[in-house]
Amino acid sequence: MSSYDAIAELYDPWSRSVVEDVAFYLEEARRTGGGPVVELGVGTGRIAIPIAADGIRVIGVDSSRGMLDVCARRAALAGVEVDLRVGDLREPPVDERVPLVICPFRSLLHMQTDEDRLAVFTGAHRLLAPAGRFVFDVFAPDMADIAQTQGRWLEREPGIFEHAVWDQQARTLTLSVRDDESEMTMALAWLSPDEWRALLEEGGFEIEACYGWFDRTPYRGREDTIWVTRRAGD
Numbered sequence: 001m002s003s004y005d006a007i008a009e010l011y012d013p014w015s016r017s018v019v020e021d022v023a024f025y026l027e028e029a030r031r032t033g034g035g036p037v038v039e040l041g042v043g044t045g046r047i048a049i050p051i052a053a054d055g056i057r058v059i060g061v062d063s064s065r066g067m068l069d070v071c072a073r074r075a076a077l078a079g080v081e082v083d084l085r086v087g088d089l090r091e092p093p094v095d096e097r098v099p100l101v102i103c104p105f106r107s108l109l110h111m112q113t114d115e116d117r118l119a120v121f122t123g124a125h126r127l128l129a130p131a132g133r134f135v136f137d138v139f140a141p142d143m144a145d146i147a148q149t150q151g152r153w154l155e156r157e158p159g160i161f162e163h164a165v166w167d168q169q170a171r172t173l174t175l176s177v178r179d180d181e182s183e184m185t186m187a188l189a190w191l192s193p194d195e196w197r198a199l200l201e202e203g204g205f206e207i208e209a210c211y212g213w214f215d216r217t218p219y220r221g222r223e224d225t226i227w228v229t230r231r232a233g234d
């Protein structure tokens with residue numbers, strides 16, 4: 001049972017305004033010349049379905065059956081197939097070797113320790129064919145973000161509320177989301193870009209680019225980092 005099961009039906013309305021990353025990941029998928037692409041934490045298919053609709057095979061891994069059910073329904077509506085598998089980010093149930101592994105929309109922040117983060121990186125590395133790439137995005141909050149949201153219920157979308165508790169010492173965010181029918185609380189952990197970089201290198205990746213936004217603007221110290229990495233030494 002995953003905590004996301006409780007908000008599987010709420011996830012799409014909740015994340016409705018998050019659209020800026022779709023074209024970016026689609027472009028990365030197209031760079032492979034046809035895939036297949038593995039998406040770790042595929043969720044409801046926000047990214048996977050547009051990639052599949054472009055004719056590129058996607059294998060989507062997620063620990064939430066509820067999220068995968070919504071994804072399957074959305075894929076059917078879109079008339080595409082996504083190969084959905086229940087599994088963990090750290091041990092994706094995939095035997096194929098692929099040219100691209102992606103982990104969009106900060107899913108890596110669900111990993112709480114360096115050991116877990118490294119397990120995701122080594123797992124992704126294992127899935128990649130020579131010269132294969134691993135692309136993901138994460139964030140670290142700035143002071144203004146913390147000040148604006150700390151301890152308050154804020155209406156993110158009509159009828160959908162978010163509550164953030166930031167622990168700057170532990171660098172964790174306890175984020176709750178609710179509507180009239182459901183509520184769930186998740187724990188997210190953030191790192192500095194230098195720490196992500198060090199872990200990536202330890203996991204066998206070299207960094208092709210670290211962007212600060214999905215338009216490929218270089219990272220200049222803001223909240224988001226978007227990492228395009230490849231297997232080192234290929």
Ligand SMILES: C[S@@+](CC[C@H](N)C(=O)[O-])C[C@H]1O[C@@H](n2cnc3c(N)ncnc32)[C@H](O)[C@@H]1O
Pocket residue numbers: 002004015040041042043044045046047061062063064067087088089090103104105106107110
């Ligand atoms: C923020 S959502 C992102 C979903 C999708 N990638 C998107 O861009 O909309 C995070 C997803 O990661 C999944 N997830 C969280 N922890 C996981 C784990 N340990 N193993 C597999 N999936 C996990 C959740 O179930 C959820 O679907």
